[in-house]
Amino acid sequence: MARVVGVHGIGKQLLGEHTLLKEWQPALADGLRRAGADAAVPELDMAMAFYGDLFRPAGELLAVGNPLLGAADVEDGFERELLLEWWRAAAETDPAVVAPSANTLTATPRSVQAALRALLGSRFFAGIALRAMVFDLKQVHRYLVDTDLRARARGRVLEAIGDDTRVVVAHSLGSVVAYEALCARPGHGVRALVTIGSPLGIPNLILHRLEPAPLGSWGAVRAVWPGGPDLTWTNIVDDGDAVALAKDLRPAFGESVRSIRVHNGSHAHDATAYLTDAVCGRAITAGLA
Known part of the structure; x- marks a missing residue:
């Protein structure tokens, strides 16, 4: 071995x-x-x-790569909390990322959309598609x-x-x-x-x-x-x-x-x-x- x-x-x-x-x-x-x-x-x-x-999802007709995921697919609880933690961490080290505020975190749909938008414009997540980021969140969640x-x-x-x-x-x-x-x-x-x-x-x-x-x-x-x-x-x-x-x-x-x-x-x-x-x-x- x-x-x-x-x-x-x-x-x-x-x-x-x-x-x-x-x-x-x-x-x-x-x-x-x-x-x-x-x-x-x-x-x-x-x-x-x-x-x-x-x-990896099982192959099927016309399916290529990751599923078409978006902000609406981020589940409450673990996935939302981890996404917001990524946002906070990115804002601490990247001046281009607007820090999350108390107002931003109040409504779940808005907070998820704001977090994804902020992260997609960050240095850390540069070049990562939105659906890939959501898929990564779900990978961690699913493993656990x-x-x-x-x-x-x-x-x-x-x-x-x-x-x-x-x-x-x-x-x-x-x-x-x-x-x-x-x-x-x-x-x-x-x-x-x-x-x-x-x-x-x-x-x-x-x-x-x-x-x-x-x-x-x-x-x-x-x-x-x-x-x-x-x-x-x-x-x-x-x-x-x-x-x-x-x-x-x-x-x-x-x-x-x-x-x-x-x-x-x-x-x-x-x-x-x-x-x-x-x-x-x-x-x-x-x-x-």
């Missing part, structure tokens, strides 16, 4: 493990070189745990409420992790899938978990819905550690990454999490931008040593 396993994020339902590896492998190799780990690059053995197809899909996605990660696997690198929603998969396999041999652009620490929306459930009261939640005492967990985040709303995972997962901030420029949430950074390369090298 592969020594390094990658776990992709949201919005990859039209790709596959081979197409994603063509993006991740060279970016990861660049990160290793930036970290001075030239010797590790030729030996890099990587697999992609792909679960995106679980979200569809028990069968959740189990199958975790199963894809567990299938990719073998006795030789030492590093798991997980992006975006993939960090949630990877975390839960590692928790579901006590005694695994993974030495390094590297999460990039992770939403794991978002209270209520993500953190409190994890499996296994975090322990403690609302104000003092402590989530389960996803391995043994020898596991090193490095969480890497860009300040402008609106998906990784909780930048520091230590309050929820413990002081053992190594939290590092990087600068990805206008590609704040892009997986390859994270992978090419030297800090990501060093975290992976440590797990392979």
